Amino acid sequence: MSERIAQHHHCRKCGKAFVGDGPFCSQECKAYHDANLKRKKKQLTLLYVITFVILILALVFVSL
Numbered sequence: 001m002s003e004r005i006a007q008h009h010h011c012r013k014c015g016k017a018f019v020g021d022g023p024f025c026s027q028e029c030k031a032y033h034d035a036n037l038k039r040k041k042k043q044l045t046l047l048y049v050i051t052f053v054i055l056i057l058a059l060v061f062v063s064l
């Protein structure tokens with residue numbers, strides 16, 4: 001009986017306990033997480049590019 005309850009896990013987005021496959025309780029939670037991840041990746045890429053540009057500008061400025 002209690003074995004069924006042990007099979008549940010918590011949604012990585014809303015924290016709700018649910019029974020099923022995957023880290024999310026619903027398609028909405030998965031979609032939300034995916035969109036969030038994509039946005040974060042984009043921000044990280046932008047940050048990387050900006051850092052690189054600043055580094056190049058600094059190098060050019062120093063060598064002048």
Ligand SMILES: [Zn+2]
Nearest residue numbers: 011014025029
């Ligand atoms: Zn959820």
